[in-house]
Amino acid sequence: MARTLSILVDGRLLEVPEGITVAAALLNAGESAFRDSVSGKPRGPVCGMGICFECRVTIDGAPGRRACLERVSPGMRVTTRE
């Protein structure tokens, strides 16, 4: 089994396998909506490869990070729908 690590998603502690992306961790935790669109509609990952920018979240205070391109790391703080 893969080793796990802990991340904090919107204040919720998640135990996730090492090496997976932030997008995968959020989807596995049942989070489908990663951001709100300019007219306030929920959006989630589409392309899975960094093209569409629909999966952007705030990671450790940095806004607009593409969750599909970032690996989880111990103690990472992720905020969705900001």
Added chain:
Amino acid sequence: MSRLRNVSADVVVIGGGPAGIAAASRASEAGKRVLVLDEAPHLGGQIWRHLHRESLPAKARDWLDRLDRSGAEGLTETSVVDLRPGEVLGVRWNEEIRVRAPRVIMATGARELFLPFPGWTLPNVMGVGGVQALAKSGASVAGKRVALAGAGPLVLPVAAALAKAGARLVAVADRTPASRILRFSASLAGRPADLWQGVRYRAAFSGTRYRWGTWVVSAAGEDRVREVTFTGGGRTWTEPVDILGAAAGLIPNTELARLAGCEVTNGVVVVDRMQRTSRVDVWCAGEPTGVGGVDLAVSEGEVAGLDAAGQSVPAGLLTVRDAGRAYARRLDEAFRLDPVGLPPPETIVCRCEDVPCSAFDKGWTMRQAKLYTRAGMGPCQGRVCGAALHAMFGWAPDSVRSPLVPTPVASLISTLESSDATA
């Protein structure tokens, strides 16, 4: 604040998928100092995306091992934002990377063509390759009801992989008419390995019908997609789903080539027999020269890597590459996109700026669409809606500007300052 890192190489390869890996290996084996830049956490690109190398097919493992042995360096999680004479600018978190290199090989791959339909903006509506990419990145699809609607040869391997990962495939569709798929399949008699591969993929999801000439009418749900309505074969029906993967095939990523001033015609980067672009210091390999799949990408990468390193290219390699190119033309013909109708007027087309279809006038150009509606002005810079608008209205893409991906302002400032300082 952001830091600037200066590096240099003889050859810089942009994109670490099969074409980039093959190009970098060949150039590095020829004694050149090679640097590969890629946005993802691992080299491999989309088709060879992985969490653990052991999980990859033998060919992928062999090339990744060969790249390691070649001594080429890889820099992942790095987005290329500009390409100037003799230097490539990248951003990695809050660090800017300036690569001075006299030769550039572009291997920027392809992306999916997303065609808008009502509900396509709902969470859990993704691309066909999108679902696959997320699954390869660790997202679990086990027990999930997944529907796929695609166009072309990507549908089969994705369906097979998702079935193997425990997904419940409730629908698998291709918008291409059955007559063209049958004609293409018959032509595979001369390529038994591909035919056999297709049969194996199909067997992996034998419990689900594979419907041709079928496409999505709409997706519905509140918080996320809950059901999808399909039409095809003379009927229209609705399936409950957890995830929908929908995309109308692959299109080459040519933004970097266009920014660099390389000739791009009919959506593909123009190259000669040695994969040279119209710019003497830039080569291009893989999907940007025309979507053709992994084997063609590897052989094009090998040719580009050898030529950029000043080596002669063996005739046998060129023959393999040319055969791959001929096959790619047949694929292209078989799965070409039929004229695309417009979705209902209220359907969002530009997802970044939430611009509905009704906002566009078919008499416009892409530039006018941008100015009047802000379509294509958001973070994706038209990578999604630009291709959709091209398919819907026939508009040619607007010009490309740097930075190629949204960049923190601080990064740009320090790059400009340092350029001035050394000017």
